Amino acid sequence: MQRTNFGQMACSIARTLDVVGEPWSPLILRDVFVGITRFDQLQADLGISRKVLTERLKWLVDQGVLARQCYSKRPSRFEYVLTAKGHDLCDLLLVMTAWGDRWTSGSEGPPVLHRHARCGEISTVELHCSACKQPMRARDISVEAGPGSRSTSA
Amino acid sequence: MQRTNFGQMACSIARTLDVVGEPWSPLILRDVFVGITRFDQLQADLGISRKVLTERLKWLVDQGVLARQCYSKRPSRFEYVLTAKGHDLCDLLLVMTAWGDRWTSGSEGPPVLHRHARCGEISTVELHCSACKQPMRARDISVEAGPGSRSTSA
C-alpha cells in the first residue's frame, strides 16, 4: 500500500514510527536483543516471510539500528547486532512489555520476567523524570513547543 | 495483506503490537492525548484516510484503549477519549518521543518539550527499576521465563 511517510513529520513519535513503526520491527529487535541474530533463526522464530524479513533487516541497517556483521568469511555468513541507537530502542521494548504484561496477559501472568542486574530483583520498568527523578506518567506532563517545531502541525 | 496475528503470541511485546502496532495508532493516541478528539479534527491533523481512521478508531475502541463518547445528542456527535488502559499506553509515547528526540531530531532540537507537573521542570523520561528505583536500561536486564510462558516460543 502507498504508506504515508512519517519521517518528515515534525514529531518525534512519527519519526520513531518511521523507523520501527511497522509491526515486525520491534519483534526483530527483541530477538536480536535476546541473541537471535541470524537470518534463518529470525525467520524460524518469528514466522515472518523471508521476503519481508530481508526488507526489514535492510531498513533497520540503513537506519543505523542494526549492523550487519560478518562472523565467518568463506563461507561468508552474517549476523545482525544492535548499534547504540538500536540498544536505546530496546528501552521502548521494556515499556511495551510492561504495558502488555499489565493489560493483555490475563490470568496466566507475564510470559517473561526481567531481572535488574544492578539490584538482582525481578522488577518492571517505571518512568521517572530526568530532572527531579520522581515518577512521571503521561498524565503528569504538559506539552510545549520546542526548538524543532515547525509552523505545520503533526 | 493477510497480516500475521500477534495477539495470540506468548510475548507481551507482540500483544502490545497487536493493539497499537500499526503505524497510525500511536499518532491517534498522541492526538487524543493532546485534545484532538473528533473524527474530522483527527483526519485533518494526521492526513490519514478517512477509511483507515474509521477502522483504527473502531479497533482502538474495541480494544478498550479509547472510548467513543457522545458529547451532543441532536445532532448526535461523538468524540474519542482515553480510557485508563489508553492513558497507560501514553507512557509508551513518552519513550518513543525520547528516542525520536535523541536520534532523529537533528540540529533543530526536539519539536516538543515536556514539562513535568510535579517539579515544573522541562525534562525527559528515564526508565527506572520498580524494585530499587535506580535507572534501568535494556542492557541492565536479563530475561527469564515467567508464569505465562508457553512451550512454544515467540
Added chain:
DNA sequence: CGCAGTAGGTTCCGTAAGGGAACCCGCTGC
C-alpha cells in the same frame, strides 16, 4: 568426485490493506 546440507537471500504470485476521492445522512441555522 558427486551429492546433500546449510546460510542467506531473491523471485513470483495472489490477496488484502492503505490512500484518495466521492458520496451519504441527520441535523441546524438562516
Added chain:
DNA sequence: GCAGCGGGTTCCCTTACGGAACCTACTGCG
C-alpha cells in the same frame, strides 16, 4: 429549502504482505 457541518461509508487503485519455490556459495562426507 438550501448550504454547511460532523461523522462516517463506498469505490477503485496501488502497494505491501505471506508463502512457496528457487538460487548461490560453500562445506562435509562417502
